[in-house]
Amino acid sequence: xxxxxxxxxxxxxxxxxxxxxxxxxxxxxxxxxxxxxxxxxxxxxxxxxxxxxxxxxxxxxxxxxxxxxxxxxxxxxxxxxxxxxxxxxxxxxxxxxxxxxxxxxx
Amino acid sequence: xxxxxxxxxxxxxxxxxxxxxxxxxxxxxxxxxxxxxxxxxxxxxxxxxxxxxxxxxxxxxxxxxxxxxxxxxxxxxxxxxxxxxxxxxxxxxxxxxxxxxxxxxxxxxxxxxxxxxxxxxxxxxxxxxxxxxxxxxxxxxxxxxxxxxxxxxxxxxxxxxxxxxxxxxxxxxxxxxxxxxxxxxxxxxxxxxxxxxxxxxxxxxxxxxxxxxxxxxxxxxxxxxxxxxxxxxxx
Numbered sequence: 001x002x003x004x005x006x007x008x009x010x011x012x013x014x015x016x017x018x019x020x021x022x023x024x025x026x027x028x029x030x031x032x033x034x035x036x037x038x039x040x041x042x043x044x045x046x047x048x049x050x051x052x053x054x055x056x057x058x059x060x061x062x063x064x065x066x067x068x069x070x071x072x073x074x075x076x077x078x079x080x081x082x083x084x085x086x087x088x089x090x091x092x093x094x095x096x097x098x099x100x101x102x103x104x105x106x
Numbered sequence: 107x108x109x110x111x112x113x114x115x116x117x118x119x120x121x122x123x124x125x126x127x128x129x130x131x132x133x134x135x136x137x138x139x140x141x142x143x144x145x146x147x148x149x150x151x152x153x154x155x156x157x158x159x160x161x162x163x164x165x166x167x168x169x170x171x172x173x174x175x176x177x178x179x180x181x182x183x184x185x186x187x188x189x190x191x192x193x194x195x196x197x198x199x200x201x202x203x204x205x206x207x208x209x210x211x212x213x214x215x216x217x218x219x220x221x222x223x224x225x226x227x228x229x230x231x232x233x234x235x236x237x238x239x240x241x242x243x244x245x246x247x248x249x250x251x252x253x254x255x256x257x258x259x260x261x262x263x264x265x266x267x268x269x270x271x272x273x274x275x276x277x278x279x280x281x282x283x284x285x286x287x288x289x290x291x292x293x294x295x296x297x298x299x300x301x302x303x304x305x306x307x308x309x310x311x312x313x314x315x316x317x318x319x320x321x322x323x324x325x326x327x328x329x330x331x332x333x334x335x336x337x338x339x340x341x
Contacts, residue, residue: 009206013121020124027117053163057115060185063206064117075186 003095005102006066029103032061036096043089052081055092061099070095107216107223108152111137112144112170113159113183118205122157122183125212131220141170148321152274153178155219157203160184160193171196175310175321179222181215183207242289244270244279253277259308259320261286263301271322298326298334306337 007021014021039054059074073095077088109132111122119137126134135153138144142165144156158180160167168189171177177198182189185205193199200222201215242258243250257272263283270277270286279286283303287295294307298317302324310318317324317334326334 013124013206013209015128015209017124024117024120024124027120031116050163056161056185060115060118060205063185064121 003067003069005099007106008066009064025103025106028061028064032058032100032103035061036100043086048081048084052078055081058096062095065099065102067095067099070099107132107154107220109134109155109157110144110147110153111157112141112162112167113137113157114139114162115159118159118183121207122212125207125209126157128209129213129216132216141165141167141173144170145174148174150276152272154223155179155181157181157183160189168192168196171198175318179219181219244277244281246277246279251277255290256305256307258290258295259305260322260324261295261303271320273320296330296334296337298324298330300327306334309338312338 010021010024014024035054035057039051039058042050042054055074055078059071059078062070062074073088073091077092080087109126111119111126111134113119113122116139119139123134123137126132132155135151136147138147141162156178158167158170160182161184167182167184171180177196180196180199181201181203182193182199183203183205187202187204190202193202201218203211203215240255242253242255244253245251253270253272257274258270259273260269260271261283262269262271264278266280267278268281268283268286270279283297283301287297287303290303294305295303296306297303304317304319304324308320310320312318312326312334315326315328315331317326
């Protein structure tokens with residue numbers, strides 16, 4: 001079954017503090033596209049190590065936004081990158097697209 | 107406890123800052139997006155605890171720990187558990203938080219840090235048995251502030267002022283090195299340069315023309331070098 005992003009972690013963390021929730025989401029909305037931009041540049045350059053770095057950063061957002069299965073795929077993809085191959089790239093990028101759409105709605 | 111946060115991700119820093127706000131036992135003094143700027147900060151400031159991300163580009167959390175002399179207590183943060191075993195090879199690391207961090211786990215970690223901190227304070231207090239050493243009172247903003255002399259590790263001349271550096275805090279005082287030298291016990295305070303007096307008990311190592319005192323590298327003038335070496339218990 002397809003996994004969908006959610007705010008469970010952020011809601012639990014905030015303990016009702018709506019200002020914090022708003023601020024944290026604003027940071028994620030600002031930071032995630034920058035990380036994706038950097039990720040894409042390194043993919044295009046074929047720089048496996050730097051690509052892996054950015055997959056790692058993006059993966060934290062997967063966890064924050066409740067994508068536990070996505071997290072596992074991202075981690076496996078990162079390890080593939082460190083082995084100098086792009087296996088799981090498409091799977092990772094599909095999840096990324098879902099996440100990008102989601103953060104536009106929250 | 108005074109703390110700083112080092113993490114290259116703004117999201118992670120924001121989460122740690124929020125978690126810390128909810129814990130009355132700690133105060134976050136600053137946060138840094140890379141280890142280099144944190145090292146610069148630590149050259150002038152003292153902290154009790156660092157929340158340190160392991161996985162950072164160029165300069166990892168472990169590189170950071172290896173770089174700083176006398177690191178304070180450190181709680182590592184990481185997205186994965188892979189480094190947990192490596193972490194406990196460092197005495198300064200007291201806990202390992204896996205991201206995303208929850209309030210419960212964060213508080214537990216802080217409690218652990220506090221307990222270690224309290225033990226350190228007791229040990230340090232017991233290590234100052236010399237009753238003959240007095241406190242020093244300095245005038246700052248029309249107040250007389252008491253400074254425990256053994257905590258002073260470096261005094262630096264800065265124009266009409268001197269900077270007194272202690273384990274916990276730095277003090278800028280309107281005075282001269284000569285005046286303060288007269289007030290300090292000269293069995294362990296020593297002038298090593300026109301602009302510096304050091305606490306020789308706090309020396310970590312000495313190179314040809316510099317000495318590492320606590321976490322500051324201090325130049326040693328040729329004229330003062332001989333006396334410095336005479337003070338040391340050389341093998």
